[in-house]
Amino acid sequence: MEIPIPAVKLKPDMILKILQIMVKHEDDSDIMRSQIVLSYRNKSSRIDEPSEKNILRAVTFPSLRKLGLIEGEGKEIKLTPNARNLLRVYKLRGMPGYKRKLSKLIYVTDKKNGQILHTLGDLKKKNGGIIPKDVFLSELKRKYKLKTEIDERILKDRMKRWFLYLFFVSFVNYANSNIQLNDVQVNACLKENLIKISKKKFVKTLIQEYNYLKNREKGLTYVPIPMLRDAVCKCFEKEGMMNEDFYEYLRSIERETKDYTILFSQPMLREEGGMFINERYFYYVSIYSKKGD
Amino acid sequence: MVGRKREWATLVRRLKSAFRGTSCKFIVLLGAYGIGKSFTLEKLYSRFKQNEIEEFKGTLVVRTTITGAPIRAMDSEPKPKFGLDFVTRLFFNIGLDQLQQIAKKVKIDDVPNINQNIRIIFNKLKAGDEECFSILTGEVASARDIKSFGLKSGIKDSSTALRYLFDFQRILKASGYDNFLVMLDEFEYVISTLGEKKITHVLNTFKEVFDQFSLSEGREPGRMTKIVFLFASSPGGWERLIRLVKTSEKKTGGGGIAPFYDRINSLDFITLAPFSLEDTKELIKSRLDIHRANKPPDPFFPFTNESIELIHELGERVPRKILEYCDILLEEAAEQGLKRITAMDAKKILEKFRLYPQKARTSEGK
Numbered sequence: 265m266e267i268p269i270p271a272v273k274l275k276p277d278m279i280l281k282i283l284q285i286m287v288k289h290e291d292d293s294d295i296m297r298s299q300i301v302l303s304y305r306n307k308s309s310r311i312d313e314p315s316e317k318n319i320l321r322a323v324t325f326p327s328l329r330k331l332g333l334i335e336g337e338g339k340e341i342k343l344t345p346n347a348r349n350l351l352r353v354y355k356l357r358g359m360p361g362y363k364r365k366l367s368k369l370i371y372v373t374d375k376k377n378g379q380i381l382h383t384l385g386d387l388k389k390k391n392g393g394i395i396p397k398d399v400f401l402s403e404l405k406r407k408y409k410l411k412t413e414i415d416e417r418i419l420k421d422r423m424k425r426w427f428l429y430l431f432f433v434s435f436v437n438y439a440n441s442n443i444q445l446n447d448v449q450v451n452a453c454l455k456e457n458l459i460k461i462s463k464k465k466f467v468k469t470l471i472q473e474y475n476y477l478k479n480r481e482k483g484l485t486y487v488p489i490p491m492l493r494d495a496v497c498k499c500f501e502k503e504g505m506m507n508e509d510f511y512e513y514l515r516s517i518e519r520e521t522k523d524y525t526i527l528f529s530q531p532m533l534r535e536e537g538g539m540f541i542n543e544r545y546f547y548y549v550s551i552y553s554k555k556g557d
Numbered sequence: 558m559v560g561r562k563r564e565w566a567t568l569v570r571r572l573k574s575a576f577r578g579t580s581c582k583f584i585v586l587l588g589a590y591g592i593g594k595s596f597t598l599e600k601l602y603s604r605f606k607q608n609e610i611e612e613f614k615g616t617l618v619v620r621t622t623i624t625g626a627p628i629r630a631m632d633s634e635p636k637p638k639f640g641l642d643f644v645t646r647l648f649f650n651i652g653l654d655q656l657q658q659i660a661k662k663v664k665i666d667d668v669p670n671i672n673q674n675i676r677i678i679f680n681k682l683k684a685g686d687e688e689c690f691s692i693l694t695g696e697v698a699s700a701r702d703i704k705s706f707g708l709k710s711g712i713k714d715s716s717t718a719l720r721y722l723f724d725f726q727r728i729l730k731a732s733g734y735d736n737f738l739v740m741l742d743e744f745e746y747v748i749s750t751l752g753e754k755k756i757t758h759v760l761n762t763f764k765e766v767f768d769q770f771s772l773s774e775g776r777e778p779g780r781m782t783k784i785v786f787l788f789a790s791s792p793g794g795w796e797r798l799i800r801l802v803k804t805s806e807k808k809t810g811g812g813g814i815a816p817f818y819d820r821i822n823s824l825d826f827i828t829l830a831p832f833s834l835e836d837t838k839e840l841i842k843s844r845l846d847i848h849r850a851n852k853p854p855d856p857f858f859p860f861t862n863e864s865i866e867l868i869h870e871l872g873e874r875v876p877r878k879i880l881e882y883c884d885i886l887l888e889e890a891a892e893q894g895l896k897r898i899t900a901m902d903a904k905k906i907l908e909k910f911r912l913y914p915q916k917a918r919t920s921e922g923k
Binding site: 483485486488519520528529542548 | 585587589590745749791792793794795796797799821822823825826828830831833834870873874875914
């Protein structure tokens with residue numbers, strides 16, 4: 265049975281360091297990898313050193329990918345706007361700012377995978393503010409329709425790891441065997457991370473960046489959505505636009521106006537970084553101007 | 558052709574330019590799934606056959622034998638020798654009748670610098686011998702059969718196949734054809750289903766054809782018919798090609814797939830845009846007209862303006878989806894005895910088929 269809680273094996277306090285390594289050695293995949301392995305081993309409390317394969321392919325990259333911080337495979341792995349945003353915020357506002365930004369990422373990841381915060385919220389209302397751990401576990405088992413012992417073991421393992429993240433950004437606390445959900449923290453995170461960009465400005469930037477990208481190769485009209493996303497997020501770096509903000513804006517704008525038409529197209533094979541619209545997955549975008557035609 | 562005035566004009570312009578030019582051409586027609594690439598190629602083919610455009614006269618166009626559609630770039634089971642497969646398919650799709658007509662226009666023995674085997678084959682075609690057509694299409698392979706035709710060998714590998722093609726271009730020129738248009742649909746399957754080595758081999762085959770003409774023109778101008786390739790591809794396929802070009806440039810410093818790509822002029826890309834609302838209306842009207850016995854005062858009947866707007870929105874401005882939704886709505890409306898299909902009716906019917914998404918933004922709200 266599928267358990268939708270994110271399988272993130274990397275501890276949250278290691279994310280920042282790893283992102284810093286990745287951005288420093290962006291152009292050299294081999295050095296980047298060796299530095300990640302070194303950093304991980306320095307922090308690891310295991311007696312037997314974890315292997316490079318385990319560190320990179322089992323722990324680090326899958327976790328970062330799940331959080332929307334990296335995309336691509338092998339030597340093509342690169343940081344997403346989410347990752348760059350986190351690094352930028354850390355540089356400007358230190359750990360408090362970084363954690364606030366990370367909290368939004370964790371909120372969004374949770375919403376897309378498992379909705380633990382939502383479940384905790386429901387239970388909090390039902391149980392008068394207290395959420396016993398066993399009640400929470402039972403609720404998850406019921407929600408995910410888990411029946412076997414193996415499923416339960418996987419659930420507990422995933423929960424334990426995911427709770428490290430929720431705890432790291434103060435979404436939850438523990439009090440004896442009870443879980444405390446910090447609604448105030450969750451709401452503050454959403455409020456703080458609202459970006460203030462008008463749709464008009466977004467559309468203008470979108471078209472500007474699209475026109476630039478489509479001219480990068482002859483005959484191109486279709487631009488990969490993640491490529492356009494990275495370019496637009498870079499333009500709105502100061503405002504702190506993240507991946508999800510970009511997708512939300514893109515979904516919300518008019519597909520056809522008197523000035524342009526936007527067409528989303530599906531990929532041949534499933535590719536990372538696209539987006540779902542009405543349950544269909546799109547990877548390319550093309551924008552057709554109606555002016556001066 | 559509904560809604561494609563600009564793209565059609567560009568396509569015709571690029572083809573005219575290609576036919577007037579002095580080198581082979583690669584022209585690329587790009588568009589998302591369902592946007593009308595195959596339909597455009599069909600229309601182009603029929604315009605050629607009907608000689609509707611002056612500058613298209615004197616051009617041989619390849620077609621399949623069943624539907625008249627352009628040939629697919631990729632068969633469902635790719636053959637191991639692409640050049641051999643490609644050339645034999647070309648001959649198959651030109652067809653026996655057309656090849657005989659071409660042969661009859663030419664004194665085959667007077668065409669210089671062609672292979673003796675092809676001379677024999679075309680003389681036989683000219684004389685009405687139909688069986689040697691199977692040599693050109695690769696259906697005859699045994700040494701005994703080949704010998705029975707008086708030939709030394711058949712087309713057994715890509716290299717031989719390409720030589721046959723080049724010699725055919727000479728015969729074609731002698732018969733009065735200046736240009737040979739080869740339309741290749743679903744080109745993305747070549748890019749997406751094969752590994753890099755195979756893709757390089759396929760594209761280099763096209764490049765070789767391209768270059769052979771230039772070489773021949775340099776040595777003996779006016780002796781070969783020029784081939785113009787028109788590739789139709791999805792954006793995904795083309796994007797993958799570009800990525801492979803970049804990778805191969807890094808690996809080889811300019812070899813691999815890059816030489817094929819470099820031979821495509823920036824002007825020779827035509828992209829099919831999504832439909833405007835007017836295009837959608839025109840498409841729906843033209844399809845309804847085909848099936849009507851009598852024309853009602855409202856050309857869009859039984860649809861309303863609002864239901865058309867809804868179809869346009871939900872169909873994402875893509876002709877195939879627009880027509881699919883229209884078909885469903887017309888059938889269901891007939892079943893339900895609806896006299897008109899309003900936006901509300903359309904929504905209910907499409908919901909029944911789970912084609913109306915929960916969070917769809919529709920024209921209803923406007």
